[in-house]
Amino acid sequence: MNHLAAAMAEQGLLQEYIRPYANQHRTWEYALAHLPGLGRLYTKTLGRRAMPPGLARGDIREAAVWQDILRAGALHFGGARTRALVEQLHWRIQQRLAEVGGRHAQNARVIVGSYQVSHKAFARASGVKVLNYPTVHHRYIRRFVAEERELEPSFANTLPDWDQAPTWQEPELDMECEQADRILIGSQFARNTFIEEGFLAEKMVVISYGADLARFSPTPPRGEQEKIFKVLFVGNIGQRKGVSYLLRAYQAFRGPGTELVLVGSYSGDPKMMAPFRDQFTHIPHVPQSRLASIYQEAQVFVLPALLEGMGLVVLEAMASGLPVITTPNGPGDLVRDGVDGFVVPIRDVNAIVEKLEYLRAHPEERLRMGQNARERAKMFTWEQYRAKVTNFIGSLYENGLPK
Numbered sequence: 001m002n003h004l005a006a007a008m009a010e011q012g013l014l015q016e017y018i019r020p021y022a023n024q025h026r027t028w029e030y031a032l033a034h035l036p037g038l039g040r041l042y043t044k045t046l047g048r049r050a051m052p053p054g055l056a057r058g059d060i061r062e063a064a065v066w067q068d069i070l071r072a073g074a075l076h077f078g079g080a081r082t083r084a085l086v087e088q089l090h091w092r093i094q095q096r097l098a099e100v101g102g103r104h105a106q107n108a109r110v111i112v113g114s115y116q117v118s119h120k121a122f123a124r125a126s127g128v129k130v131l132n133y134p135t136v137h138h139r140y141i142r143r144f145v146a147e148e149r150e151l152e153p154s155f156a157n158t159l160p161d162w163d164q165a166p167t168w169q170e171p172e173l174d175m176e177c178e179q180a181d182r183i184l185i186g187s188q189f190a191r192n193t194f195i196e197e198g199f200l201a202e203k204m205v206v207i208s209y210g211a212d213l214a215r216f217s218p219t220p221p222r223g224e225q226e227k228i229f230k231v232l233f234v235g236n237i238g239q240r241k242g243v244s245y246l247l248r249a250y251q252a253f254r255g256p257g258t259e260l261v262l263v264g265s266y267s268g269d270p271k272m273m274a275p276f277r278d279q280f281t282h283i284p285h286v287p288q289s290r291l292a293s294i295y296q297e298a299q300v301f302v303l304p305a306l307l308e309g310m311g312l313v314v315l316e317a318m319a320s321g322l323p324v325i326t327t328p329n330g331p332g333d334l335v336r337d338g339v340d341g342f343v344v345p346i347r348d349v350n351a352i353v354e355k356l357e358y359l360r361a362h363p364e365e366r367l368r369m370g371q372n373a374r375e376r377a378k379m380f381t382w383e384q385y386r387a388k389v390t391n392f393i394g395s396l397y398e399n400g401l402p403k
Contacts, residue, residue: 001114001132005212006054006387008112013397015108018061018101020068020093023049026057045072048287050383061104071353083304091166109395112184112385117364122179128396130205131180132313133190135309136330138173140193143308148239151347158238158268168231181401184389186310187333207389211315212380215288218321218374219296227388229360233296234291234313237282238267238352240302242327247276249304249352255278257356258360263294295320299366300359306346319377323369334380340373 008014019056023029023046033039046069049058070077074082082358094116102120104113109127111118115134124131135141142162148158158161162170177183177199184205185191191204191282195268231250236242243262250260260280266273283294295301301324315334324341326332337343344351359366 002052002055003382003385004112004132005059006052008393009059009388010054010130010386011390011394013110013390013393014059016061016104017055017059018063018097018104019050019098021062021065022052023047024057024060026197031157035400041076044287051189052384053081053194061100063100064093066092070396074213075110075398087164091169094386097151110393111383112173112393113176116169119175119179120138122176124153126248128182128401129180130182130184130396131391132174132184133177133309134186136307137177138170139197141307148306152239152244152295155239155244155272158243158266158272159178159240180395184392188224189330189332190309205392207385207392208380209310209312209315210380210385211312211319213319213377213381214314215292216319216377217292218370227257229300230237230298231258231260231356232263232295232301232317233261233303234263235303235316236267236302236360237262237264237273239272240267240305240307242306244272245347245349245352246302247273247279249356251279252349252353253275253356261294261298263291289325290325291316292320297321298322300325300341300356302326302352302356304346304352305343310334315377315380318373321360321370323373325352325359334376335373336376339369340376341369 005014005017009017014183028048037092067089070094071086074086074089097117098120101113103123105125106345108125110130111121111125111127112130113121114132118131118281120386125259145159145162148159160285180203182205183194183199183203184207185194186206186209188206191206195201196205232242233246237243254260261283262280263283263284263286267325286294295317299322301314301322303311303324303328304328305311306329311326311331311334314324314326314331318340324331324335326335326341326343327346328343329346332343334342342355344355
């Protein structure tokens with residue numbers, strides 16, 4: 001939503017952007033970031049929420065700030081002990097955003113709302129309603145998760161648990177989807193999940209997200225680097241990303257001179273990783289400045305996604321000159337099979353092994369695919385995303401919905 005709001009602001013289309021806490025580089029935020037001890041904590045948590053160019057301070061209305069700060073603290077200090085509190089605060093933040101949004105939506109010609117917080121605004125708005133839905137349809141997720149729990153019971157606790165969500169969540173998501181005049185999504189896969197749920201194709205608008213090509217870029221191979229064939233995964237480490245299939249594939253593929261690196265936070269109880277713990281290097285969540293160099297140190301990026309709205313990390317890896325092994329379930333729009341990497345079926349361990357072995361045995365082809373991936377990523381920048389989304393919203397602002 002940050003890039004979407006910034007794009008609207010640059011075109012004079014933004015009346016107000018309602019969101020939780022944002023680092024707007026105010027004087028007190030600068031002072032806080034430079035305090036001994038506390039400054040480092042702030043920089044690693046809430047301070048990371050810097051807004052993209054185009055958003056001025058006057059464009060942003062912050063809501064649920066104290067709940068947001070408490071949640072960030074519970075996430076940083078509490079771990080598993082405060083999981084229930086983190087969840088409770090998450091839902092309170094969503095409810096507060098919905099309330100504030102509802103109070104400010106009546107006179108807007110176009111209202112663009114994020115999923116989970118837009119039902120009250122949509123109910124009161126008289127203008128065109130656009131729902132930004134960055135993942136796949138929630139009922140599709142529920143069905144898929146139930147199936148995956150049966151297939152991979154040891155990783156079941158890393159999947160979304162709908163039974164633990166508030167009873168009002170799903171009805172409000174249903175309401176938002178029904179009330180919306182258009183639903184903005186990131187991939188053809190996400191679009192198809194909505195169509196499976198009975199939505200008209202013309203209600204869905206697919207605009208892929210972007211990568212920062214200046215931050216994520218290739219580096220010339222170094223001799224020492226080439227001695228290790230490093231397989232990289234970035235993202236929430238859980239079954240929604242297909243992590244069990246990656247672990248089993250690497251278990252079959254691994255050998256001298258290979259390494260698997262998992263970057264990100266564990267989803268659910270990390271005990272599911274115990275049987276594989278000696279097979280990978282874990283790097284907890286890192287800032288994007290550090291992430292750029294991690295991509296550059298790898299030889300291949302693997303994301304065997306099961307449920308992905310698009311897969312921003314895939315674009316970042318491609319921008320960094322890495323061939324990608326992924327699935328059609330989200331990132332399939334980005335990667336051209338056999339050109340920028342490989343698109344393999346979901347849950348197919350053997351296919352992942354086969355592609356890893358091919359890329360390791362053919363370094364020239366790996367280099368070629370990485371170069372192709374970089375060129376492909378140039379078609380998916382944040383500048384292009386902003387242009388497409390403002391053209392779309394600007395047409396609604398000027399002309400309303402097509403007759």
